[in-house]
Amino acid sequence: xxxxxxxxxxxxxxxxxxxxxxxxxxxxxxxxxxxxxxxxxxxxxxxxxxxxxxxxxxxxxxxxxxxxxxxxxxxxxxxxxxxxxxxxxxxxxxxxxxxxxxxxxxxxxxxxxxxxxxxxxxxxxxxxxxxxxxxxxxxxxxxxxxxxxxxxxxxxxxxxxxxxxxxxxxxxxxxxxxxxxxxxxxxxxxxxxxxxxxxxxxxxxxxx
Numbered sequence: 001x002x003x004x005x006x007x008x009x010x011x012x013x014x015x016x017x018x019x020x021x022x023x024x025x026x027x028x029x030x031x032x033x034x035x036x037x038x039x040x041x042x043x044x045x046x047x048x049x050x051x052x053x054x055x056x057x058x059x060x061x062x063x064x065x066x067x068x069x070x071x072x073x074x075x076x077x078x079x080x081x082x083x084x085x086x087x088x089x090x091x092x093x094x095x096x097x098x099x100x101x102x103x104x105x106x107x108x109x110x111x112x113x114x115x116x117x118x119x120x121x122x123x124x125x126x127x128x129x130x131x132x133x134x135x136x137x138x139x140x141x142x143x144x145x146x147x148x149x150x151x152x153x154x155x156x157x158x159x160x161x162x163x164x165x166x167x168x169x170x171x172x173x174x175x176x177x178x179x180x181x182x183x184x185x186x187x188x189x190x191x192x193x194x195x196x197x198x199x200x201x202x203x204x205x206x207x208x
Contacts, residue, residue, distance in 0.1 A: 017055045025066045032110030071129050074103050078137045093141055097192050131165045155199050167191045
């Protein structure tokens with residue numbers, strides 16, 4: 001009976017933690033990290049600040065959990081798309097692009113600006129994880145594309161992924177986006193299109 005009670009308590013704790021992460025994710029991404037207080041979050045979730053702090057030691061701990069949850073969702077989606085073999089590398093690349101755009105659209109520039117200024121360590125973690133995902137998932141597609149004759153042999157694949165990472169990190173920041181008058185979706189789509197079109201063979205181009 002004691003074990004059953006303990007399991008029930010743990011399940012309730014996990015459920016509360018998941019509710020907090022989900023609510024914080026909605027609010028932080030839409031309004032920015034600085035635009036949402038712990039009072040705001042507690043009110044929306046219908047719980048006390050004491051309950052929030054029982055699960056997370058600080059607001060920064062919550063935003064870290066939110067970002068880990070976000071990356072988990074992105075990687076699950078990308079793994080599902082890229083793990084199945086397909087000779088249509090161009091089509092799969094489009095699926096990856098559409099997937100990443102959907103996830104990017106959830107995060108408004110205010111959130112990235114806030115964590116860049118207020119939590120540099122977290123921002124660096126976000127940058128690192130984005131780089132790792134580009135290397136892993138686009139690297140996989142590029143290798144499969146080369147094997148199927150769609151990606152040129154005279155361009156090092158590591159260089160292509162580094163160009164993707166470099167272009168994305170230079171342009172995909174709130175200040176630069178505001179300066180250029182671009183949305184994250186427009187920017188990422190343009191980067192992928194410009195770089196990938198340069199490494200696709202004539203056979204691959206015919207499928208575009």
